[in-house]
Amino acid sequence: xxxxxxxxxxxxxxxxxxIIYFSIFIVLLIAMSKLGTETxxxxxxxxxxxxxxxxxxxxxxxxxxxxxxxxxxxLVTLDDYSNESLQDYMYYEKIEYVLIIPDGYEANLLSGKxxxxxxxxxxxxxxxxxxxxQDVNAYLDCLKLYLGADYSLSEALDAxxxxxxxxxxxxxxxxxxxxKNNNIVxxxxxxxxxxxxVMMSGLIIAVSPxxxxxxxxxxxxxxxxxxxxxxxxxxxxxxGCITYCIAAWxxxxxxxxxxxxxxxxxxxTGLMFILNSFVYTICITLITLIIGSFNLETNALxxxxxxxxxxxxxxxxxxxxxxxxxxxxLIFSQFLPTYWYVKNINMISGASGEAFSKATYWNYIGxxxxxxxxxxxxxxxxxxxxxKKAI
Amino acid sequence: xNEPAVKVENLVKRYKxxxxxxxxNLEIRQGEIFGxxxxxxxxxxxxxxxxLSLLSYDMGDIxxxxxxxxxxxxxxxxxxxxxxxxVAVFDELTVYxxxxxxxxxxxxxxxxxxxxxxxxxxxxxxxxxxxxxxxKLSGGLLRRLNIACGIAHKPKLIILDExxxxxxxxxxxxxxxxxxxxxxxxxxxxxxxxxMEEVEQICTRIAIVDKGKNLALGTKDELKKLIKKRxxxxxxxxxxxxxDIAAIENLPHVYDVTFENHQLTILCDGGQHNLxxxxxxxxxxxxxxxxxxxxxxxxxxxxxxxxxKELRD
Numbered sequence: 001x002x003x004x005x006x007x008x009x010x011x012x013x014x015x016x017x018x019i020i021y022f023s024i025f026i027v028l029l030i031a032m033s034k035l036g037t038e039t040x041x042x043x044x045x046x047x048x049x050x051x052x053x054x055x056x057x058x059x060x061x062x063x064x065x066x067x068x069x070x071x072x073x074x075l076v077t078l079d080d081y082s083n084e085s086l087q088d089y090m091y092y093e094k095i096e097y098v099l100i101i102p103d104g105y106e107a108n109l110l111s112g113k114x115x116x117x118x119x120x121x122x123x124x125x126x127x128x129x130x131x132x133x134q135d136v137n138a139y140l141d142c143l144k145l146y147l148g149a150d151y152s153l154s155e156a157l158d159a160x161x162x163x164x165x166x167x168x169x170x171x172x173x174x175x176x177x178x179x180k181n182n183n184i185v186x187x188x189x190x191x192x193x194x195x196x197x198v199m200m201s202g203l204i205i206a207v208s209p210x211x212x213x214x215x216x217x218x219x220x221x222x223x224x225x226x227x228x229x230x231x232x233x234x235x236x237x238x239x240g241c242i243t244y245c246i247a248a249w250x251x252x253x254x255x256x257x258x259x260x261x262x263x264x265x266x267x268x269t270g271l272m273f274i275l276n277s278f279v280y281t282i283c284i285t286l287i288t289l290i291i292g293s294f295n296l297e298t299n300a301l302x303x304x305x306x307x308x309x310x311x312x313x314x315x316x317x318x319x320x321x322x323x324x325x326x327x328x329x330l331i332f333s334q335f336l337p338t339y340w341y342v343k344n345i346n347m348i349s350g351a352s353g354e355a356f357s358k359a360t361y362w363n364y365i366g367x368x369x370x371x372x373x374x375x376x377x378x379x380x381x382x383x384x385x386x387x388k389k390a391i
Numbered sequence: 392x393n394e395p396a397v398k399v400e401n402l403v404k405r406y407k408x409x410x411x412x413x414x415x416n417l418e419i420r421q422g423e424i425f426g427x428x429x430x431x432x433x434x435x436x437x438x439x440x441x442x443l444s445l446l447s448y449d450m451g452d453i454x455x456x457x458x459x460x461x462x463x464x465x466x467x468x469x470x471x472x473x474x475x476x477x478v479a480v481f482d483e484l485t486v487y488x489x490x491x492x493x494x495x496x497x498x499x500x501x502x503x504x505x506x507x508x509x510x511x512x513x514x515x516x517x518x519x520x521x522x523x524x525x526x527k528l529s530g531g532l533l534r535r536l537n538i539a540c541g542i543a544h545k546p547k548l549i550i551l552d553e554x555x556x557x558x559x560x561x562x563x564x565x566x567x568x569x570x571x572x573x574x575x576x577x578x579x580x581x582x583x584x585x586x587m588e589e590v591e592q593i594c595t596r597i598a599i600v601d602k603g604k605n606l607a608l609g610t611k612d613e614l615k616k617l618i619k620k621r622x623x624x625x626x627x628x629x630x631x632x633x634x635d636i637a638a639i640e641n642l643p644h645v646y647d648v649t650f651e652n653h654q655l656t657i658l659c660d661g662g663q664h665n666l667x668x669x670x671x672x673x674x675x676x677x678x679x680x681x682x683x684x685x686x687x688x689x690x691x692x693x694x695x696x697x698x699x700k701e702l703r704d
Contacts, residue, residue: 002495006484013483218479222540225443226496227469233496 002228003214003236004243010210011244018206022248025198026255030191049073049132051097052089054081059106061143064157068139068164069099073132090123097122097132109147139164184264189349191259192273195252196338197318199245199281201309203288207244208301211237211292215386234383238289245285249278272348272361279368280341286375293382317342323352337371340364394457396421396548396579397442402451404437404603411437412448413603419581419596421456421547424574426594427583428690434603435583436476439552442581443473455548469497472546472578476553478537480525486536487512487521490543497544511543515569531562538566542573549573550581555589567593587690599694606697615688618696622659623688624666626673627681629653635676642668655680 051073055062069075076095078085089095098121108117118136122129142163146156213219214237223233253274257265264270291304313319315329316338322330333339344364346352354360397419404412412434419425427435440446442453444462453460455467480489490508498504512518515535525533534554542549551570555563571593574580584590590597591611598608607614615621621644631650639655640648644662648655659665666685673680 002492006481006488006492009488010481010483213481213483216479218475218477219481221445221475222473222479222493223496224445225468225471225473226493227465228496229463229465 001236003233004240007210007237007240010213014206014209018202021202021205022198025202030259047128047131049097049128050076050095051099051132052076052078052081052086052095053099053101055101056103057101057105061106061109061153061157062101064161065101065139068161069135072135086121090121096128099136106153109143110153112147184260185269185349188256188260188264188270188273189345189351191256192277192345193318193342195277196280196341197309197313198252199248199284200312200338201305203245203248203284204291204305204308205301207241207288208292208296209298211241211289212296212301215293215295217295241289241292242285245281245288249281269348273345276341276344276365279365279372280337282372283337283368283375286372286379290375290379290382293379293386312336312338315339317346321351322346337368340367340371393421395419396456397581398454399438399442400452402438402441402448402453404441404446404448411603412441415600415603415605417598417605419579421579422574422577423595424570424580424582424593426590426597427581427600428585428587428590428597428694429600430585433601435600436552437603438600439550439581439583443471443550469544470547472541472544472549474538474541474549474551474554476556478533480536480540482525485522485524486517486528489525489536490539493540494543507543507545511539514542515539530557531559531565534558534562534566538569546578548579548581552583553585555584555586587694591690597690599697601698607693611690614690614693618688618693621661621688622665623686624657624659624669625684626655626669627653628655628673628678631655631678639669639672642672
C-alpha cells in the first residue's frame with residue numbers, strides 16, 4: 001500500500017504535463033471525430049448533377065427519360081455541343097455528365113434490345129457521374145421490366161414514372177433514419193480510433209517516468225535492502241500503473257458518453273467499442289510497463305512515445321485508413337495490437353466494408369488478448385533483466 | 392555472550408575472471424563502529440553488497456545477528472539501515488515524504504512511523520526543510536536526507552558506504568558526529584571509506600582490505616603496532632656531515648635516516664624520547680636547526696607498509 005500510494009504522489013508531479021497533453025488531445029479528438037461525422041453527412045445529402053443532353057431520337061421515350069432526369073438533376077443548355085466543347089465544359093466543371101440518346105432509342109426499346117441503347121460521357125474524377133448513371137440505369141431497368149411484361153410504350157412510361165416516384169417518396173425517410181445512426185456510429189468510430197493514439201502517446205509520457213523513477217539504480221538498491229519484499233513493491237507499482245491507465249480510459253469513456261449520449265454508448269455497438277478499447281488499454285498498460293522497465297532519460301522517453309504513438313497510428317489505420325495501406329505494410333501491421341483494435345472498430349462500424357460478424361469481433365478481441373499475453377511475458381522478461389542489471 | 396552483528400566467513404566473489412573478494416573473513420561485534428578501509432576497487436562495496444544479499448557470491452557464509460543472511464530474510468533486513476555512497480531519494484517527494492516512504496517499508500504502524508520520521512528529521516536537523524524537494528537542497532542537506540532515509544526505522548545495524556564522498560568539510564564533520572551519535576544510541580555501524588582520517592576518527596576497529604583480501608584487522612593502535620615505523624622525526628637543517636648521519640642512525644630505535652632538500656628525516660621503530668636524543672646529538676655537534684617535527688604513523692603508513700602502495704592510489 002505504501003508503494004501504491006507513493007506511485008500516485010509521484011504521479012501528481014507529472015500530472016500537470018499529463019493534463020495538458022490529454023486536454024489538447026481530447027479537444028483534437030473531439031474535433032476530428034466531429035469532422036468524421038460531417039464528412040459522412042455530406043455523403044448522404046441529396047445532390048444534383050449538372051448534365052447536358054444530346055437527344056438524337058426526339059421521341060416520346062427519350063422525352064420521358066429527360067423529363068425524369070430533369071426532375072432530379074440540373075439540365076444545362078449549352079451553346080456548342082461539339083465534342084471539343086463538351087470536353088471543355090466538363091473540364092471547367094460546368095457540366096459533369098453528357099447523356100447521348102442515339103437515334104433509334106425508342107425503337108430499340110420496343111424491339112426488346114437492352115444493351116447499349118444510350119451512351120454517355122462523364123468526369124472520371126467525380127463520384128457524381130456514377131450516381132447519375134445509377135439513376136439512368138434504375139429508370140431503364142424499370143422501363144424494360146414493364147415493356148417486357150407486354151405493357152404498351154405509354155403505359156410502360158407512366159408505370160415507370162409512378163414506380164420511380166414512389167421509390168423516391170419512401171427513400172428520404174429511410175435515409176434520414178439511417179443517417180442519424182450512421183452519424184453517431186461514424187463519430188464513435190473516429191473517437192475510438194483516435195483514442196488509440198491518445199492513449200498510446202499520453203500514457204507512455206505520463207506513466208513511464210513514474211516507473212523509471214522507481215527503477216533508478218540507487219533507489220533499487222535501497223528498496224532491495226528493505227524489509228518489504230521486492231515482489232510486494234513490484235505489485236504496488238504494477239497496480240498503480242494499472243489504476244492510472246484504467247482511470248485515463250474511464251475519463252475518455254466519460255467524454256465519449258457526453259459526446260455520444262449514454263443510450264448510444266450502452267447500445268450493442270457502443271458496448272463493443274467500449275470492450276474493444278478496454279482490451280486495447282490493457283495492451284497499452286503493458287507496453288508502458290515494459291518501457292518503464294528500462295532506465296530511460298526524458299528525451300528518450302519522448303522519442304519512444306512519438307515513435308510508438310505516431311508509428312502505430314500511421315501503420316495501423318488510425319491516421320490513414322487500412323484500405324489505403326499497401327499489403328507489405330499490412331503484413332507488418334498485423335504484428336501490432338493497434339492493427340487489430342482498429343480493424344475491429346472498422347468492422348463494427350462497417351467503415352472498411354468488412355461484413356459485421358460477432359464471431360469475427362470476438363476473434364479480433366482474442367487476438368488482442370494474445371498480444372496481452374505476449375506483452376506480459378515480455379514485461380516479465382524485461383523486469384527480470386532490469387533487476388539483474390540493477391545490481 | 393552476544394552474537395556478532397555480522398560474521399563473514401571465507402567469502403569469495405568473482406566477476407568472471409576478476410576475483411573481487413578473496414576468502415574474506417570478518418567478525419563485527421555488536422555496538423562497535425567498524426571501519427572497512429581500502430582504496431577504490433578493493434572490494435569494500437562488493438563485500439557490503441554480499442552482506443546485504445544484493446549480490447550472490449561464489450563461496451562463504453554470512454550471518455547477521457547470528458542468523459544466516461539471504462535475499463528473502465526480511466526479518467533480518469528490518470534491523471538493517473543502509474546509506475549508500477550515492478544519494479538515493481525520490482526527487483518527486485518532499486523531505487518528509489521521502490523519509491516517510493522509506494520508513495514505511497519497514498514500519499507499518501502509522502503512528503509509530505510518524506514518530507520515527509519526526510525523530511529522523513530532528514536527528515539530521517532538517518526540520519526547516521521538511522517540505523523542500525531534494526532538488527532545492529544543498530549537497531550537505533541532501534546527504535543528511537539520504538542518512539535520514541536510511542536510519543528512520545531505527546535499525547540495529549547501519550551500513551554506510553562512503554557517505555562522505557564529494558561532501559564539504561563542514562557537512563562531513565556533521566555526518567561523522569551523527570554516526571557517532573547513532574552508535575551511542577546503540578546501533579552497530581559498518582563504515583566503509585577510503586578516507587583514512589575519517590576511519591581513524593570514528594572507528595573502534597578497522598579492517599584494511601585490498602584486492603578483496605583482509606590484510607589487517609584491529610583497533611587503530613593495534614594496526615599501527617603492526618608496522619615497524621612508530622615515529623617520524625623531521626628537522627630543517629642547512630647541512631650535515633655523512634658521519635653525523637651515520638651516528639644518528641646508530642642511536643637507539645633509529646632504523647633509517649635520510650637528508651634531502653635541507654630536511655633530515657629520522658624513522659624510529661618505537662621507544663621513548665627519540666626526539667630528545669636526536670636533538671641532544673645535533674646540539675653536541677653544534678648544528679643549528681630550524682623547524683622540528685615529530686609525528687606518529689597514520690593508517691596510510693600502515694597501509695603503505697602492508698600493501699606497498701598509498702591508500703589513495
